[in-house]
Amino acid sequence: MMKLDARLAAVAAFVPQGSRVADIGTDHGYLAVALVEEGRAPFVIASDLPVGPCEAARRTVRAEGLEDRIEVRQGDGLTVLQPGEVDTVCIAGMGGVLMTEILAAASEVWKSLTALVLQPMTGEEELRRYLYAHAWHVADETLVVADDRLYTVIRAARGHRKMPDDVTLAIGPVLLTRRDEYLRQHIESQLFLARRAAAGMEKSERAKKSVKYQAVSQRIKELEEKLVW
Incomplete structure (x- = not known):
């Protein structure tokens, strides 16, 4: 069973049960493997842009014997996907502004999704603003500590909601409401x-x-x- 650190474990926990998932920027493929092994996702497309991470992910998938349930694809962001192939996309370990660019570059794929699980390293305010401006909203979010660093994990869902004010976008509307322990x-x-x-x-x-x-x-x-x- 794949053991994830606290950051990726929080990402995995936000994936809706039974989702068909794309793990964008998969690196070594650990998240994809954990989602399948935990029974959270029956099928995962794991992708990355450089050759190295894709080869590393393929080795991880082969080692776990999951080639029939995890497909590794090399390519840029959501462009590796066809509309309707998956319903949930995970993007972790990138800047929030880069995440908005990834979503914008494949709008037809994005329109076919029902959930996004995002772990931005920077640019949280810009990311949340972009989601609300495009008929998505923050359905849940949490703060997690890994390697002495505080990370934010966001689960976004489709649906119009009123745009929060700037400081709420910066902090997180759900985090403020719930008074997260690391708030x-x-x-x-x-x-x-x-x-x-x-x-x-x-x-x-x-x-x-x-x-x-x-x-x-x-x-x-x-x-x-x-x-x-």
Whole structure:
């Protein structure tokens, strides 16, 4: 049985039971194997762009004897898929902006999906905004610690919802509602970056008068307000 670290285990846990899954950016294929072995997915397409990860994934699949249930494809993002081949796509370990580009590059495939499980390394606000702007929404999300780093995992579902405000998009609408155990750490990490940016601009009178400085100052205030509960 494939053993996943906490980050990939959280991704796997968000995959709806019985889904036909595509694991985009599969690397060694560990997530794909775990989904099949746990009985969560009857079939997985595991893909990556470089040759090396695809070969590594094929070795992993062969070692587990799952060639009949996991297909490894080399290619760019969702372009390796045909509309309707899978209903759930997992993308982990990439920037959130890159994820939006991957979705935009294969709109017909994206339209055929019912669930997305996303683990962005950066750009969470931009990713959530893109989802809401394209008739998707955050159905669930969680924070998980792996290798002393805090990660966000998002499960998105199809359906129009009101666009959250900017600070809620940055933190996570479900995380805020549920008061996740790592929520305070999550907000404080964003506050640290915003305060550092503000401190840098405060060294220049011109920068302090800029629209960017006012926006950062406003974000600091909004984040601080979210820490009160």
